Amino acid sequence: MFSKLTTFIDPYFGMISDQTAQLPPGALFKSSVDTAGNPRQNRRRTVGGDGMPLIRQLKIERFRGIRHLEWSPGSGINGLIGPGDSGKSSVLDAIDLVLSARRSATFTDADFHGLDTARDILIDVTIGDLPASLLDLDRYGFFHRGWDSDIGVTDEPEAGSEIVVSIRLTIGADLDPKWTLFSERAEADDCLRDLPFAERVRLAPTRLGAFAGHHLAWGVRSVLNRIAEVRPAAGAALADAARQARAAFGDAAAAEVADTIAMVRDVAGQVGVAGAEEAEALLDAHGVSFGAGAIALHDGDGVPLRNLGLGSSRLLVAGLQALAGNTSPITLVDELEHGLEPFRIIRLLHQLGAKDAVPPRQVFVTTHSPVVVRELSAQQLWRARRDPDAPDLSLIKLGRNPADQGTLRTCADAFLAPSVLVCEGATEVGLIRGLDLYWTDQGDRPMGSCGVATADGTGSNMLQRALSFAQAGYRTGLWHDSDKELDAEELRALEEAGVMRFFWDEPNTTEMQIFASIADDAIRPLVELAREWNGEESVNGQIRARKADLDLAFDDPLGYDLAERSALGAAATKGKWFKTVSYAETIGRDVLGPHLAGSGGRLVQTVEELRAWILNAPEDGEEDAGDDVEPEYL
Structure with a gap:
């Protein structure tokens, strides 16, 4: 045993x-x-x-x-x-x-x-x-x-x-x-x-479950049985412990049950049951027999290690399982991050051999943690995907080319969603997040409940990142500026992979399109926020450099003409007025969302297309029924 x-x-x-x-x-x-x-x-x-x-x-x-x-x-x-x-x-x-x-x-x-x-x-x-x-x-x-x-x-x-x-x-x-x-x-x-x-x-x-305490005793399926033998003397020690427990209980219980014992002895004498005339209250020999599971690890104060916190016990057991590698070739871990802080998640992955050049064992883990996704390589990750036409399950390896690893490190959160909107940069990420907050404030369905996550394309990386998601089977959208000509071959690859693109009128950046199309009464709030965040002197100087006579001190009853809007858009682009997620998020929630109905042009069209794409996302666990592009399996 x-x-x-x-x-x-x-x-x-x-x-x-x-x-x-x-x-x-x-x-x-x-x-x-x-x-x-x-x-x-x-x-x-x-x-x-x-x-x-x-x-x-x-x-x-x-x-x-x-x-x-x-x-x-x-x-x-x-x-x-x-x-x-x-x-x-x-x-x-x-x-x-x-x-x-x-x-x-x-x-x-x-x-x-x-x-x-x-x-x-x-x-x-x-x-x-x-x-x-x-x-x-x-x-x-x-x-x-x-x-x-x-x-x-x-x-x-x-x-x-x-x-x-x-x-x-x-x-x-x-x-x-x-x-x-x-x-x-x-x-x-x-x-x-x-x-x-x-x-x-x-x-x-070996299965490392949510609760690993049973591995810290010598039970039948404990990892302790895999790494060392219980010494032969343990059997005798266990039997002796049972005998001592029985005797100690008898001494302690004698006074408590004395009256009952006296009656039992009296009846035994009357009916002639000799063995019961001297009855005692001892523990049943069968009830106190100890098996290997009765031996458990304790700390220096005698507290059982099974009382360790969830994360600590999982880490300790994972380390013990590493010692048991020669007798446990396969390890299963469901919800690896359960009960662990990020730094301990990383330690657990190291214990499991995630960074070893020669894997010490084969490990299968499930996770919903971006920390796990970032720590593993693209070659170690598989995305569970349902077939659009049947409830078949496919597991698609994420690693296809060297660029995929960078996408994984930067956009780990997005890999955990069914649909991904890749945004050219921080401005677009912030705007869609702000718009989503505005729509949610109005009682509309949040983007998160539609299973859509955003990913920052960091400008030059946006095409490759969108392609990485699409080829891994994600329902993918790409929102980008129109101020630069994009590579025709890369655009063709995106189209073949089923990526939906959202963009502005040429040659507009996002800032230029906003100022070109937004309602007149939204112009002043945009500029005031830019002054608050970037400094009044800096913002005014950028505006005058492009149109010296543009005065925003009062509202023009005739509205803003094309030249004025163009100057403001160019100043916002060059001055990077809204080039952070937090700034753009505020613009989306407090300005663009409330004034969208009074705006026009490509701004309204693109935002409405984005909203429709988000709302038409399939439910979690389903695939886009309209997407007939099958990703290449690895």
């Missing part, structure tokens, strides 16, 4: 054979038969045996909200992001259900996709980088399959492909789970069987 997991004995075949253990990495050997049962002479397969087992492919059919998923995760950290209820946690549950060292599991009709119990749940986990024991041809050769990163899983290993095995979990209408080793040829011959329990123990993942 207290021995290391690595000392388990195979219940079907006795001790694990070491016939293949001496094969060097990359060695070649021939399999014994082909699919027809004939001796195979010419096919050779590459062999591992010394690495850490890895999930090469996960295939899910009809499990909970996932109708279909086929995914090939990476070897290190695999961070899953996406809208709530998109199926991220179900992916982790599927891995856990297939690989955990359990002989049974409880299921309900709700685990079937669409409650359709007439069609079985199928979950296949294909394992590569196999230990030597699973490469034994005599025992597992009929279940050996091939893996190639370009073509995926093949039922017959080919030259140069990696040998893998697939473990299948099937749940039918009887809710009785069945675990089997799976290959198409074995299924055709009706000779499927389960992976021996000892092998499943070696492959079993």
Whole structure:
């Protein structure tokens, strides 16, 4: 019970054979038969045996909200992001259900996709980088399959492909789970069987849940059992502790139950039950027997470490799991940021090997934290995306080109929303945020509830950032100035990726378009705010440099002509009057929003188009039904 997991004995075949253990990495050997049962002479397969087992492919059919998923995760950290209820946690549950060292599991009709119990749940986990024991041809050769990163899983290993095995979990209408080793040829011959329990123990993942306190005692599935043995003397110590507890209780309870004991003894004497004539009040020997779970870690003051704060216990357990790496090749972490401050999130990611050049284990995490998104690389992140026409789930890797990493670092928050509006710069980001506040004040639907986030394109990076989001499957819009000619090839790429563009009349910047189109009674408030933020002398000087006779000391009853508006727009652009998010947000909420109805031209048209795009965003977890552009999957 207290021995290391690595000392388990195979219940079907006795001790694990070491016939293949001496094969060097990359060695070649021939399999014994082909699919027809004939001796195979010419096919050779590459062999591992010394690495850490890895999930090469996960295939899910009809499990909970996932109708279909086929995914090939990476070897290190695999961070899953996406809208709530998109199926991220179900992916982790599927891995856990297939690989955990359990002989049974409880299921309900709700685990079937669409409650359709007439069609079985199928979950296949294909394992590569196999230990030597699973490469034994005599025992597992009929279940050996091939893996190639370009073509995926093949039922017959080919030259140069990696040998893998697939473990299948099937749940039918009887809710009785069945675990089997799976290959198409074995299924055709009706000779499927389960992976021996000892092998499943070696492959079993460690799950770091919201509450990690149970790992700080020597329970059956505790990480402490993976990193060290409980000494043989512990059994005797536990038994002695139980005896002492029984005796101590008897001494303390004697006075409390003396009257009852006297009556019991008297009755025993009358009815002739000799053993009860000297009855005592002791703890039941069965009730105080201690198992391994009774041994728990405590601090220096004797306080159980399970009383640590949520974040502290998760960090400690993650560190212990790092020590258990050789016996726990896979780690599952749902909602990684739960209970942790940002700096501790980073420490936990480091413990899990996020920055290691050679990943110490394969890790699957789900997150809704921009801190996690920023800390991981684009190659470690996968976005959960629903197919527009069917409830199939796809996991899309975010990293496509070097520029994507910069987008990830700068716009981490936006990657957690279904729709992204990339804005040329801080002015546009602030304006749309301010307009959104104004619309919300009027009782309209907020942008956030539509699942739309903003991302700063920082000018020259806006086209690439919009393309990064669109190619990762996000519903993407781009709002930009029209004062510079954009690269035709990049614009064509945006169009092909389905990016919706919002822009001004040429050659206007945002400031120029605002002053050209906004209502007359909004001009003075705009200039007054600019003077407040940038200084009256600076703003007046910029205005006079472009139109010396423009006097804003009083309202012109005839309104502002085109030349005056043009001068103000040029001064605002050159002087960067509103080039911060906070300034532009105030303009959007307090000036542009209230005066939009009295404005005209491209200003009104573009803002109305932006508002319509925001309001027409699909619900969280859905895709844009009008978007027929499929992103390229990696």
